[in-house]
Amino acid sequence: MSLILLIVDDEEMIRDMLSRHFSLLDYDVMTAANGREAVRILETQRIDVVITDVMMPDMNGIELLRYIKEHNPTLRPIVITGYVTLDNALSCLRLGAETFIFKPLQDLAELENAVNRIEERLKNWQRKLRELRGMKP
Amino acid sequence: MKVLVAEDDRVSLKVLERFLEKWGHQPLTCENGLDAWNLVSEQKDIEMGLVDWMMPGLDGLELVRRIRSSERSTPFHVILITAKSEKKDMLTAFEAGADDFLVKPVDPMELNSRIKVGSRLVESQKQLYLKNVALTKAVTEMEDLAEQRARMLLHADRLASLGVLTAGIAHEINNPTTFISGNAQTLERCWPLVERTLKSKAESTPERDRRKIDLVLTEIPKMLSGIRNGVERISAIINGLKTYSRKDREHFEPVDLNQCVHRALILCGNRLNHLEAEVVLELDTDLPNTRGNAQKLEQVLVNLIVNAADAMEELTGRVRPRLVFRTSFDPMHTELTVTDNGVGIPPEKLPDIWNPFFTSKDVGKGTGLGLSISQGIIEDHKGTITAENAAKGGTRFTIRLPKAVPDSTDDREAGAS
Numbered sequence: 001m002s003l004i005l006l007i008v009d010d011e012e013m014i015r016d017m018l019s020r021h022f023s024l025l026d027y028d029v030m031t032a033a034n035g036r037e038a039v040r041i042l043e044t045q046r047i048d049v050v051i052t053d054v055m056m057p058d059m060n061g062i063e064l065l066r067y068i069k070e071h072n073p074t075l076r077p078i079v080i081t082g083y084v085t086l087d088n089a090l091s092c093l094r095l096g097a098e099t100f101i102f103k104p105l106q107d108l109a110e111l112e113n114a115v116n117r118i119e120e121r122l123k124n125w126q127r128k129l130r131e132l133r134g135m136k137p
Numbered sequence: 138m139k140v141l142v143a144e145d146d147r148v149s150l151k152v153l154e155r156f157l158e159k160w161g162h163q164p165l166t167c168e169n170g171l172d173a174w175n176l177v178s179e180q181k182d183i184e185m186g187l188v189d190w191m192m193p194g195l196d197g198l199e200l201v202r203r204i205r206s207s208e209r210s211t212p213f214h215v216i217l218i219t220a221k222s223e224k225k226d227m228l229t230a231f232e233a234g235a236d237d238f239l240v241k242p243v244d245p246m247e248l249n250s251r252i253k254v255g256s257r258l259v260e261s262q263k264q265l266y267l268k269n270v271a272l273t274k275a276v277t278e279m280e281d282l283a284e285q286r287a288r289m290l291l292h293a294d295r296l297a298s299l300g301v302l303t304a305g306i307a308h309e310i311n312n313p314t315t316f317i318s319g320n321a322q323t324l325e326r327c328w329p330l331v332e333r334t335l336k337s338k339a340e341s342t343p344e345r346d347r348r349k350i351d352l353v354l355t356e357i358p359k360m361l362s363g364i365r366n367g368v369e370r371i372s373a374i375i376n377g378l379k380t381y382s383r384k385d386r387e388h389f390e391p392v393d394l395n396q397c398v399h400r401a402l403i404l405c406g407n408r409l410n411h412l413e414a415e416v417v418l419e420l421d422t423d424l425p426n427t428r429g430n431a432q433k434l435e436q437v438l439v440n441l442i443v444n445a446a447d448a449m450e451e452l453t454g455r456v457r458p459r460l461v462f463r464t465s466f467d468p469m470h471t472e473l474t475v476t477d478n479g480v481g482i483p484p485e486k487l488p489d490i491w492n493p494f495f496t497s498k499d500v501g502k503g504t505g506l507g508l509s510i511s512q513g514i515i516e517d518h519k520g521t522i523t524a525e526n527a528a529k530g531g532t533r534f535t536i537r538l539p540k541a542v543p544d545s546t547d548d549r550e551a552g553a554s
Contacts, residue, residue, distance in 0.1 A: 011312045017319040024323060082311035083304070104314035106372050108322045 003119055004028045004045075008038045008052040008064065009080070018051065021108060022115070035059025039067055049118050050077040051111070054088060062088065065095035076121070078114045080105065138256060141186040142166045143173035143200065144218070145193060153187060156245050160252065170195025177204055181211050184259045185252065190219035190230070198233045205234035212262035214255040218243060307378040310371065318368040325361050370504075377506035389518075391426035391541040392434060394473050398462050400431075401438035408446045414458035421464045426541040427471045429518040434538075437514050437522070440507040441475045441534050447498060448479025448532060470520075470537045478531035482524065490524060 005027050007018045012033070019029040030045070032038040036059045041047065050068065054061035061079055068075050079092050079100035092100050099114050140162045144150040150166055157164040165183065167173045170192045177183055186204075190197040201215050217235040219226065227238050236258070237251055332354060339350045398420060402409070409416060427434075442460070449458035461476040482490060482497075489495050491512050496505035515522040520538035527533045 011316070013316040014312060014319070017316040017323065021319060021323040021326075024327065082308050082315075103311045104318045104368065104372050104375065106318055106369065108319060 002026055002028055003048040003115075003122070004030065005049045005051060005115070006030050006032060006038060006041055006047045008032045008035065008050065008056070008061070010034055010053065010056040014053075018111075025112070027115075035061065035064035035067070038064055042068070042072055047072070047075065048122060049115055050075055051115075052077055052079055054079060054081040055083075062091050062095070065092065065097060069095050074125075076118050078111065078118075080111070138185060138259070139163045139165060139180065139183045140252075141173060141177060141183050141188070143168075143170065143186065143192065143197065144189040145169060145191070146189070149189075153243075156248065157187075157252075160249055162252070169193055170197065170200045173200055174203055177209075177213070178207070181209065184212055184214065184263075185255050186213065186215045187248075188215055188217050188235075190217055190221060198230065198235075201230075201234045210266070212259045212266065214259050216248075216251060216255065303378045307375045311375055314368060314371050314375065317364065318372070321361060321364040321368065325365075328358065328361065331357075374504050374506070377504045377510060388430045389428055390430075392429050392431045393424070394427055394434070394464055394471055394538070395420045395422075395424055397431055397434045397438055398464070398473070401435045401442060404435070404439055405442040405446070408443065409458075409460065412446055412450060412453070412458045414446070414449060414460055417459065417461040419461065419463040421466065424464050424466055424471060427518075427520075427538040428541040429538060433514045434518070437511040437536070438475070440511045444507065445475065445477035445479060445532070447503075448481070449477055451480045452478075466540065469540055471540055472538075473536045474533055475536075476527050476531060476533040478527070478529065481526045481530055481532050484526065487524060487526075 005019075005022050007015055007022075007029060008031070009015050009018070010033050015031040015033070019031055022029050027049075030041055030047070032041055034056045035052075038050070038052065039059070042050075050064075052061045052064055059067075061081070065077055065079070068077055073096070076096060076098035079097050080103055081088070081100055082103040089100065098118055101110050101114065105111060140157055142150060142153050142157065142164050144153060144166075145168050147168070150168065154164045154166055162185075165176060165180070167176055171194045173186070173188065173192075174195060177186070188197040188200055192200075195203075197217055197219070201217065204213060204215070214237070215235045216237040216239055217230045218239045218241060219230070220241045222240045230238050237255065239248065239251065335350055335354055339347050339354075342350060398418070402416065445460055446458075449456075449460070452458070456478055459478045461474075463474045463476075465472050486497070490508050492505075493509040494505040495509075496503040512522055515536060515538070518538055520536060522534060522536045524532060524534050
């Protein structure tokens with residue numbers, strides 16, 4: 001079962017670039033141009049990893065994180081941003097972000113590693129849940 | 138007091154001269170109006186004149202008129218002496234600009250008294266004049282100060298708009314750079330697959346077209362690394378600009394400059410070891426804390442060390458690189474100097490080194506933002522940073538920062554926010 005990524009960025013070229021990259025790495029990728037679109041997808045569809053920009057019109061990244069923390073608390077979103085203030089960074093931490101990565105993403109490996117960590121975490125939980133089912137009488 | 142005596146009658150002249158000397162004055166005599174005029178024009182410190190009305194050439198009345206219409210800035214008290222005793226003559230004399238009027242024959246006692254009155258007037262005029270000069274000077278100084286202040290404000294305003302502008306530019310350039318960078322990286326990952334496919338296709342291709350495929354096979358990796366290189370440089374500039382426009386005043390706290398030096402040296406240790414540089418620490422162990430942000434100050438030091446290393450590297454083999462750190466303090470400030478023995482900065486370039494994008498390094502090696510950012514950081518700390526060429530060659534940077542005030546409320550407020 002391959003992971004489903006949701007990429008949220010108001011810049012189309014960045015969405016395209018990231019979805020191309022992760023598709024080539026065999027992930028299923030969906031995209032949204034702002035927080036609002038992302039929420040619509042999250043409401044209707046299983047998503048394993050969210051990669052989101054911060055500054056976006058119509059529901060920004062921090063607001064999206066807040067929504068996710070409330071409605072999809074198992075998700076650990078990855079924040080990519082060009083400019084981060086201390087306040088923003090602390091909000092990301094409090095709202096359960098996995099990490100934040102600075103644009104211009106000079107090394108995509110950092111982003112891939114973050115996705116891998118989330119993947120490992122999910123697999124670990126799946127294992128645990130299977131074990132739990134096995135233990136049931 | 139220097140007193141001019143203009144009198145065409147030699148006997149009277151002599152008499153007046155004697156009396157003046159007796160009363161402690163310094164008489165300057167002449168026998169006609171024209172000589173008197175020349176004397177007064179030349180010597181601005183003649184403060185009083187005893188002038189006979191009737192003289193050949195230029196008469197006393199005309200002399201007084203000339204003196205009054207000249208632009209003499211020092212006081213000059215004129216007593217007109219004459220045989221004319223009519224009231225209208227007196228009025229004519231005062232009208233012409235005489236200060237006093239004596240009728241011949243002159244009574245020495247009266248003359249002495251009148252000279253004393255004149256002296257008092259001259260003295261008070263002189264005081265007034267000096268006060269006026271001082272006042273004019275003060276006004277000029279105030280105007281200069283106001284002008285300087287206006288210039289500084291304008292400069293600060295320009296810097297502020299520059300900060301806003303650079304933050305905007307950095308942000309706008311960031312996004313396109315992200316997708317250039319990302320696409321190039323994805324392309325690099327895909328390249329082995331494309332390369333394999335192309336190579337196997339080339340084998341079954343006629344010689345003529347094969348050359349083109351071979352060219353693509355050798356050139357595309359170079360093109361990719363060219364893109365990568367460009368992105369790296371743009372990223373470095375963007376990062377510089379971001380620091381440039383950020384103000385982190387809220388993290389000010391007492392900082393030990395000596396510690397900053399040690400930590401910056403740890404960060405740059407490799408570079409200096411590689412140069413086999415001698416690092417001399419003349420750090421004052423009693424140095425009081427300064428107020429600021431330790432990381433920012435370390436960033437400034439790292440900038441200075443990297444620049445020094447570059448400057449010293451250019452002299453490799455000729456002189457052993459030597460980098461001296463010295464800290465000291467006075468009642469209000471702490472001071473840190475960093476002196477290298479590298480190539481130095483040409484004197485005519487010294488004022489330019491603080492400009493953003495000024496660099497003496499090879500294209501692509503430096504962004505030209507290091508010193509500009511450093512200056513911004515030090516100014517945020519209400520300090521100064523200056524550069525000069527050291528006496529024995531090389532460059533010396535001096536950073537002066539305000540001393541931390543113990544228990545400063547400012548610190549606590551800043552820390553709490």
